[in-house]
Amino acid sequence: MGKDLERDLGLFAVIAISMGAMIGSGIFILPGIAMAEAGPAVILAFVIAAILVVPAALSIAELGTAMPEAGGDYVFIERGLGPSFGTIAGLGTWLMLMLKGSLALYGGMFYINFIYTLPTWDLAIPGLGATLAIPGVRALGITFAIIFIAINLIGVKQTGGIQLVMVIVMLVILSVFVAATIIQVDGANYDPFFSEGPDGVLTATALVLVSYAGVTKVAAVAEEIENPGRNLPLGLLVSLVVTAFLYALLVFVLVGVMEAEDLAASEEPMALATELLFGESILFGIPVGTLAVVGIILAAVLALVSTANAGILTASRYPLALSRDDLFLKKFEYIHPRFNTPTVAILTTGAIIIFIVATLEVDEIAKMAGAFQILVYILVCGALIAFRERDLEWYDPDFYTPGYPWVQLFGIVSGVFIITQMETQEIVGSIAIVIFGFVWFKWYAEDKIEREGVAKGLARRRAGKQFVEDTEAQLERSDEYEVLIPIRQDLTREQEDALLMTAAPIVQRRGGHIRIVRFDEVPDQVPLDTAAEELTEADVEFEKRTDELVRYLEVPVEVGEIVSHDTRHAVVNFAERSGADLVLARQKATSRLDTLFGRDGDWILEHAPCDVVFVQNEQRTTVDEIAIVTDQSPFNDPLKVELADAMAETLGARVRFLYAMSTDAPDELVETIEEYHAELDEICTVPVESSIVRTNDDVEGLSAELESADLVMLSTVTHHRLPDLVVEQRSDRIAAAIEQPVLLVHSKQTRRGSFLRPILERVLFD
Missing domain, CATH: 1.20.1740.10 (Amino acid/polyamine transporter I)
Incomplete structure (x- = not known):
């Protein structure tokens, strides 16, 4: 390869x-x-x-x-x-x-x-x-x-x-x-x-x-x-x-x-x-x-x-x-x-x-x-x-x-x-x-x-080393659902395998394939062709263990490697050219300081042509319960439910919806959320439970309820430097407060507002 x-x-x-x-x-x-x-x-x-x-x-x-x-x-x-x-x-x-x-x-x-x-x-x-x-x-x-x-x-x-x-x-x-x-x-x-x-x-x-x-x-x-x-x-x-x-x-x-x-x-x-x-x-x-x-x-x-x-x-x-x-x-x-x-x-x-x-x-x-x-x-x-x-x-x-x-x-x-x-x-x-x-x-x-x-007149062949041409010719868009898994150089074998195992149920449900690509980022001082010519021990090991895992999965998997000077840009470009429907990537837990200097994940969310899911925390070997924190998002919630239902059906797990509201919330709001959860339940093919968490502290209340879950799904949106530096996103606070693996889900249809929108949402709905 x-x-x-x-x-x-x-x-x-x-x-x-x-x-x-x-x-x-x-x-x-x-x-x-x-x-x-x-x-x-x-x-x-x-x-x-x-x-x-x-x-x-x-x-x-x-x-x-x-x-x-x-x-x-x-x-x-x-x-x-x-x-x-x-x-x-x-x-x-x-x-x-x-x-x-x-x-x-x-x-x-x-x-x-x-x-x-x-x-x-x-x-x-x-x-x-x-x-x-x-x-x-x-x-x-x-x-x-x-x-x-x-x-x-x-x-x-x-x-x-x-x-x-x-x-x-x-x-x-x-x-x-x-x-x-x-x-x-x-x-x-x-x-x-x-x-x-x-x-x-x-x-x-x-x-x-x-x-x-x-x-x-x-x-x-x-x-x-x-x-x-x-x-x-x-x-x-x-x-x-x-x-x-x-x-x-x-x-x-x-x-x-x-x-x-x-x-x-x-x-x-x-x-x-x-x-x-x-x-x-x-x-x-x-x-x-x-x-x-x-x-x-x-x-x-x-x-x-x-x-x-x-x-x-x-x-x-x-x-x-x-x-x-x-x-x-x-x-x-x-x-x-x-x-x-x-x-x-x-x-x-x-x-x-x-x-x-x-x-x-x-x-x-x-x-x-x-x-x-x-x-x-x-x-x-x-x-x-x-x-x-x-x-x-x-x-x-x-x-x-x-x-x-x-x-x-x-x-x-x-x-x-x-x-x-x-x-x-x-x-x-x-x-x-x-x-x-x-x-x-x-x-x-x-x-x-x-x-x-x-x-x-002695050279009749193409000058220089013939590198792989633009992937547009190779990666023609098909009607199949495609999950792109970008692999960074710093991921462990277990983390790579976990991403593949997470993507497999989704592809099995949709009928498509997984494209796992190792993105090697090299310093600007090194020409890309120089880096592309050299196969390191890590490259060989990556190919070997990926081939071994692919043999055990019941979905088509394609493997490749990309050399670039800017990984986040390369991921977005590749997703656009290959026609990916979902980018599934691992993301380290971030801090407000990361927000100040700009996060690669935010850049991908902003520019990716498809849905994006980031995985945080170490994933568990067995999954019995998948918890979805709903937030009445017309795009993120259905995507979370669809992903959770596919995984639960394959893994034999159950799904639970959770919604947090204040202790003095009116009964009308409770009824509205119950009806909303019932509508989401109709999307699922597996048993679903619904929980409304009465709490004056969303993070504390939801964290306690999520202790029984083996996998948690939260919505995420692009961070904005000033508002998110002052008031951290709720999904980030919840992810930091729990030990379970977290999927941060972002639909490509999520509307992007001004930098004031996150502040207004927190004032009105938190």
Whole structure:
């Protein structure tokens, strides 16, 4: 049994990943440095740079829909042009991402230094009796690098949701900045526009190209994108257009509100512009200028450190991919057994970033990163041409680049031209990486591999490992009732077996099947295809014991495994694609603190396309009585009764309804509940008892009555952070007060109200 890869990145996640990687150094660091090269025409340099990126972005989009695999541009180049060019692309992209991360780390510290002068660090050199003076900006950048290395080593999770929130906050802050400053621009600052001539514009273009490096970053996680034929090209183009427009607008404002000399000499242009315009502003006694400066600095630091952390995460994947393809040292393929992260790749990547931050200047870092980026873009355009011209049967992308081959030829020619306009250091660096890549391939890798790129006509099969395609084709919806049991890595064998035994009676009654799926969540630092290739001892044991149990059940059971970076999203996506009617999952007892930070179970309840049942507490081997706490829910109560009746019929158990009301409740209410229970009784095929619990404390009264039950069913709804933090849900309080196993039932038809609804219900009905 192989492992499927979960595609859980939608269009907005693609845009957020791409824009999140772009909005950083491009606006917070480079405008001043680029202004020194091009003068006011630096505005044009940002626009030209975006245009130069378009051919590579379109090529990446097409290749990504044809081969939605991890690795992105490296994979496309290696499969299209061959392992030798793949080695160059992998090393070039690795270096480019490390340089971009270093630029964000180093440049971001200037913003902190803007409001607090960072002291120089004196580092003692052991054995020499000397000290090395490290400027405070570099020292703090190195400190952040060490922190991010540690974060990536232990596999601390990053989420698309956090990235999306950060991008939205950044856009809001920058939009407010533009709106507040554009009315203050001085037209005289743009004259003369081409003060440094065409050469200055080309040099600045090469410098700011690194601002758009993130546009193709999402290709490295192409296999995680749902509906890649639409979301990948649309996400890339939308993020590129929006970011380019934002960059041009922001640079237009910076040039218009600052003196040319001040902007050209500034290493923190956004903070300086804000201080110049609003530094002394007071509104209603509030120092608006100070708050504005702090806000811009906070935005800059958040954006840049996020870029740096993501740079370490993404960059470390490239030596790992090269190693797995036998193009680099095998030690880079090492995955830490505890943290499940590529330790050697992360440590090496981090060490190089620290070296760059400690030795190179900001403009040198930006120019070298731009040179390597252009080199990779040239190879990507060449790889697309190779795939198209080979007329491969399997090459059937969902998106075709318009204007082929002229768009790709423009990308290659313009890329070569821009590199020739760079300074000697960047030209030499580009040539050196090409030579080193070829020499390394010939010396180390050529004898280890037999494959060649499609450009040489020897590869007629689909590039790379053929992973299981979208489960839509495999999991066609049938009329049968399906119970999906998601298994987490931390469940015991007994807990897994109990879930299966709970689902079996339900499926026997409805006539359907059980689909039990093990969801393996791996750190963001590990590509999904890497995790999917490895069968651990736990995987083998899971398959073995599941097969043994299935033989004893009288219902059809299908077993599978899914690898993802986000289990809750993967569960919902799988349930939707497979057409599940019920998700039956185990859930740990939760606390109010869990509610504050958000529960995975709540996210599943909110997004699942079907009914959901969570199991809490350890289940018993024998079940004689199933207790249902009714609450007059028009959807949850019938679902609870149906599930309980099916289980009771199979297990030979009895069912008991319980309803709690106050001791002074009117007789009319008692009669109403008795009639309601009688209506529910008509649904059942097994004997049913009805109990009305008179108590002034629902939890205490029901807990006492439930002592005789072997299984308890309660309704549950989505928790809301504020109201549930103040007043805990009754079902949660009952589940915590008893020792019996509890099924928390949620019907997909349960209406979802505002966040005030839970409070009103407790006031009116508790």
